[in-house]
Amino acid sequence: MLPSTNIQSIVGATLYGPGEVKLGKITGVLVDAVDGHPTWARTHVGTLVGHTVHVPLEDAAWEHDDVYVPFDKDLVRSAPKVDGDEGLTPEEEQRLRLHYAGPTEPVEPGTPRAERVGEDAGAPATAVPRVTDDDGRTPRHAAR
Numbered sequence: 001m002l003p004s005t006n007i008q009s010i011v012g013a014t015l016y017g018p019g020e021v022k023l024g025k026i027t028g029v030l031v032d033a034v035d036g037h038p039t040w041a042r043t044h045v046g047t048l049v050g051h052t053v054h055v056p057l058e059d060a061a062w063e064h065d066d067v068y069v070p071f072d073k074d075l076v077r078s079a080p081k082v083d084g085d086e087g088l089t090p091e092e093e094q095r096l097r098l099h100y101a102g103p104t105e106p107v108e109p110g111t112p113r114a115e116r117v118g119e120d121a122g123a124p125a126t127a128v129p130r131v132t133d134d135d136g137r138t139p140r141h142a143a144r
Contacts (some may be wrong), residue, residue, distance in 0.1 A: 054073075
């Protein structure tokens with residue numbers, strides 16, 4: 001797991017897979033709304049006609065200003081496309097997890113959609129507001 005202190009540095013870093021195969025450029029990071037650690041990287045893949053995918057960061061490593069994950073290029077490029085600009089809904093996250101790792105725990109129904117905060121919103125890593133829904137519950141993930 002990547003530490004939460006590197007979040008601003010992760011945005012703009014190059015993402016590599018096994019064998020140091022370049023996967024793309026990280027354009028944003030989704031963080032756990034409870035403890036702030038990075039959970040997903042929004043990554044631009046492809047050269048001329050690229051697209052953005054989400055890549056899990058649970059098993060990622062930070063090395064020489066780059067991020068390394070255990071996923072190959074084909075798996076990353078074929079990831080389900082989700083909006084994700086405003087964070088991930090539980091359903092989107094589950095779909096992505098199924099793609100990368102197979103079936104996971106069921107997502108609790110009624111979990112609110114996380115809000116987008118951080119880099120695009122101009123908030124520094126040390127001043128990220130706690131994201132809550134109307135009931136004051138903290139969503140599972142928020143974007144940085």
